[in-house]
Amino acid sequence: MSLTEDLTTGSDKEQADRTSRNKLLYAAGGLVAFLVALALLSHVPGSTGQIAASMLRVAIQPQTAALAVAVIGLNIHFGYTGLLNMGQAGFMMLGAYGFSIAIWKGQPMIVGILAGFAAAFVFALLLGIPTLKLRGDYLAIVTISAAEILRYTGRLAKLENFTGAAQGIPGSQYRGPFADLSFLPQDTNWTFPFTKLTYPLTGTDDWWTRLVAWLVVALCSYFVFLLARSPWGRLLRGVREDEDAIRSLGKNVFAVKMQALIIGGLFGALGGIIFILPSSMQPDAMGRNLTFFAWTALLLGGAATVFGPVLGSILFFSVRIFLQGITDAVLPSGLMNTQQTEQFAWICIGVMLMLIVIFRPQGLVGDKRELRFNV
Amino acid sequence: MSDLATRDYADPAVRAQLVSEVDRAPGAAKPDPILVVDSVVRHFGGMTAVDVDHLEVQRGIITALIGPNGAGKTTFFNLVTGFDRPSQGAHWSFDGKTLDKTSASSVAQAGMVRTFQLTKSLNRMTVMDNMMLGATEQSGENLVKSLFKPLWHGQEREIEERAKELLDRFKLLAKKDDYAGSLSGGQRKLLEMARALMTRPKMIMLDEPMAGVNPALTQSLLGHIQSLRDEGTTVLFVEHDMHMVRHISDWVVVMAEGRVIAEGPADSVMSDQAVIDAYLGAHHDMDLGDDALLEEDAVKEMADEVAREEAEGKA
Numbered sequence: 001m002s003l004t005e006d007l008t009t010g011s012d013k014e015q016a017d018r019t020s021r022n023k024l025l026y027a028a029g030g031l032v033a034f035l036v037a038l039a040l041l042s043h044v045p046g047s048t049g050q051i052a053a054s055m056l057r058v059a060i061q062p063q064t065a066a067l068a069v070a071v072i073g074l075n076i077h078f079g080y081t082g083l084l085n086m087g088q089a090g091f092m093m094l095g096a097y098g099f100s101i102a103i104w105k106g107q108p109m110i111v112g113i114l115a116g117f118a119a120a121f122v123f124a125l126l127l128g129i130p131t132l133k134l135r136g137d138y139l140a141i142v143t144i145s146a147a148e149i150l151r152y153t154g155r156l157a158k159l160e161n162f163t164g165a166a167q168g169i170p171g172s173q174y175r176g177p178f179a180d181l182s183f184l185p186q187d188t189n190w191t192f193p194f195t196k197l198t199y200p201l202t203g204t205d206d207w208w209t210r211l212v213a214w215l216v217v218a219l220c221s222y223f224v225f226l227l228a229r230s231p232w233g234r235l236l237r238g239v240r241e242d243e244d245a246i247r248s249l250g251k252n253v254f255a256v257k258m259q260a261l262i263i264g265g266l267f268g269a270l271g272g273i274i275f276i277l278p279s280s281m282q283p284d285a286m287g288r289n290l291t292f293f294a295w296t297a298l299l300l301g302g303a304a305t306v307f308g309p310v311l312g313s314i315l316f317f318s319v320r321i322f323l324q325g326i327t328d329a330v331l332p333s334g335l336m337n338t339q340q341t342e343q344f345a346w347i348c349i350g351v352m353l354m355l356i357v358i359f360r361p362q363g364l365v366g367d368k369r370e371l372r373f374n375v
Numbered sequence: 376m377s378d379l380a381t382r383d384y385a386d387p388a389v390r391a392q393l394v395s396e397v398d399r400a401p402g403a404a405k406p407d408p409i410l411v412v413d414s415v416v417r418h419f420g421g422m423t424a425v426d427v428d429h430l431e432v433q434r435g436i437i438t439a440l441i442g443p444n445g446a447g448k449t450t451f452f453n454l455v456t457g458f459d460r461p462s463q464g465a466h467w468s469f470d471g472k473t474l475d476k477t478s479a480s481s482v483a484q485a486g487m488v489r490t491f492q493l494t495k496s497l498n499r500m501t502v503m504d505n506m507m508l509g510a511t512e513q514s515g516e517n518l519v520k521s522l523f524k525p526l527w528h529g530q531e532r533e534i535e536e537r538a539k540e541l542l543d544r545f546k547l548l549a550k551k552d553d554y555a556g557s558l559s560g561g562q563r564k565l566l567e568m569a570r571a572l573m574t575r576p577k578m579i580m581l582d583e584p585m586a587g588v589n590p591a592l593t594q595s596l597l598g599h600i601q602s603l604r605d606e607g608t609t610v611l612f613v614e615h616d617m618h619m620v621r622h623i624s625d626w627v628v629v630m631a632e633g634r635v636i637a638e639g640p641a642d643s644v645m646s647d648q649a650v651i652d653a654y655l656g657a658h659h660d661m662d663l664g665d666d667a668l669l670e671e672d673a674v675k676e677m678a679d680e681v682a683r684e685e686a687e688g689k690a
């Protein structure tokens with residue numbers, strides 16, 4: 001390539017940056033179109049409108065945003081670095097416990113957030129030091145069991161005064177300082193224009209929580225975008241591909257993996273904090289299930305992409321509602337009751353996950369070329 | 376020692392003079408060794424893969440490490456570069472720095488960079504990304520600095536330019552935006568070598584760099600390795616092709632069954648009886664670089680002899 005050509009077209013790296021930016025725009029545009037379509041459809045009378053309305057409700061609920069943040073962290077672990085973290089719910093739970101316990105015990109909110117981060121940080125160190133030098137499977141085993149141990153510890157009746165044991169900590173004990181930050185008016189049942197979404201502007205399960213939650217998702221995505229395009233992000237992908245090759249180039253692989261584990265874990269903790277904001281702190285809500293939801297959302301959206309985790313989380317929740325709604329509407333109620341259709345929807349999600357992994361391993365927005373080669 | 380520092384290894388006469396001063400025996404002392412290895416032993420179960428008493432690699436020249444399959448060459452590479460651990464206390468130093476317990480990445484940072492016999496290309500990354508990972512001391516690889524593009528953008532452009540130059544030399548420039556996984560086996564060998572050079576090593580250790588590379592490119596690669604030496608990089612390489620070894624190496628070390636059995640300039644080593652025995656079994660007085668070895672009669676003769684020896688062994 002001649003020098004003049006170089007000057008006019010910019011470097012190839014920048015071109016690659018540009019294509020990935022275009023892809024991001026398409027994905028974001030598609031998502032907005034999806035939400036708008038749901039909003040319009042929700043005005044159709046009958047079950048179509050109902051299904052669309054509840055899909056839209058879960059698509060933008062704070063828990064979806066919380067999962068998205070945790071999946072963004074999992075994406076750093078698995079998508080970029082190749083770390084098999086099977087205990088992302090454990091990181092979420094630590095963030096949530098740190099936040100809720102600190103505030104419950106009278107600390108200011110910022111202390112709560114920092115306590116959640118600190119707990120996840122220590123957890124990552126404890127899990128990483130013994131396992132990151134070993135083969136990848138060890139981390140998977142250790143994370144899944146450590147997350148379960150944490151959950152059972154949190155449930156211990158002896159710890160009732162500290163963790164609230166199995167009942168957990170009611171939202172009213174820790175939500176106050178967050179709700180107080182709201183600059184939106186109090187106690188109105190406000191409807192988002194052109195939709196049927198009616199929630200209080202401030203209070204429990206309100207617009208304020210939604211606003212902050214999705215703002216956090218946007219910031220986290222931007223953060224990951226900055227990391228992924230940098231030489232550090234390249235180093236992560238190198239470690240994912242072949243640790244020994246990276247070692248032979250003089251890079252400290254252990255340190256890189258540890259950094260990735262910690263960063264992804266902190267995202268998990270942040271997700272956990274958001275997760276409990278509109279509800280209550282219940283250890284059983286953050287068990288293995290949640291970890292597998294996170295994995296499904298990641299694979300659905302596309303690992304090693306910036307926008308995949310967000311798209312995956314939104315679709316994961318809304319597709320399930322769609323499946324359940326359709327089954328409810330189509331099948332006569334004698335055949336399956338609501339509880340059974342819910343289970344049926346979960347089964348479909350499982351089948352969907354299998355189909356994705358087989359037929360579209362790169363997820364919805366992943367780069368197919370990145371996954372074409374057997375490693 | 377003052378003349379050592381000022382020696383110009385690009386000059387063949389200087390190199391000939393240098394190696395002529397060295398004893399032609401296993402473990403011979405070199406005037407200015409860059410790598411000194413003492414009692415490196417590696418057992419796999421009952422078998423001893425490597426048992427090297429003493430070995431010195433001279434700075435600034437091309438040293439070939441040869442030996443039959445299973446001689447322990449790759450294992451030796453793994454040991455000195457920190458990818459494997461010796462079975463018992465060993466000592467080795469590189470460029471005056473002791474490396475006994477150093478990790479693979481620190482060895483590379485010290486300036487001793489190796490390639491792998493079974494190529495390790497980063498398949499789901501582009502050729503360019505593969506190359507750029509090789510560059511050392513990138514400020515953008517620091518987690519905090521990586522967030523701020525202006526802090527590493529300039530360096531990134533410099534690295535990219537250097538990567539392009541190297542890719543051009545290795546005939547891979549046209550492939551720079553392809554995924555490394557889409558390259559052919561030989562191209563991956565080239566990529567790995569180019570990537571190792573991105574680290575600006577003091578010494579490069581190549582494990583069969585030419586295996587699977589076509590003859591025309593082999594020629595230009597040989598030239599490239601020689602120019603590396605002329606620019607001051609020490610080269611240690613493993614190779615089975617005797618013509619190549621003879622063509623470019625200034626010094627040859629022969630391993631067999633884990634031990635260093637001979638050292639010397641290519642010609643003298645290839646006519647060494649111990650080396651010929653190690654390669655071909657006893658009773659051969661042929662030169663290893665001899666084309667006659669490849670002819671059908673010679674191959675048949677050897678096969679016959681092996682059969683005869685086996686029959687004798689059974690009797």
Ligand SMILES: Nc1ncnc2c1ncn2[C@@H]1O[C@H](COP(=O)(O)OP(=O)(O)OP(=O)(O)O)[C@@H](O)[C@H]1O
Pocket residue numbers: 419424442443444445446447448449450451492
């Ligand atoms: N990880 C291992 N486990 C058990 N034995 C091993 C291992 N690695 C190497 N060996 C044995 O050590 C010996 C030396 O192997 P090595 O790979 O070093 O040979 P080499 O000289 O590189 O041979 P080639 O020229 O075929 O590459 C062989 O007999 C091999 O079987």
Ligand SMILES: [Mg+2]
Pocket residue numbers: 448449450492582
């Ligand atoms: Mg070998």
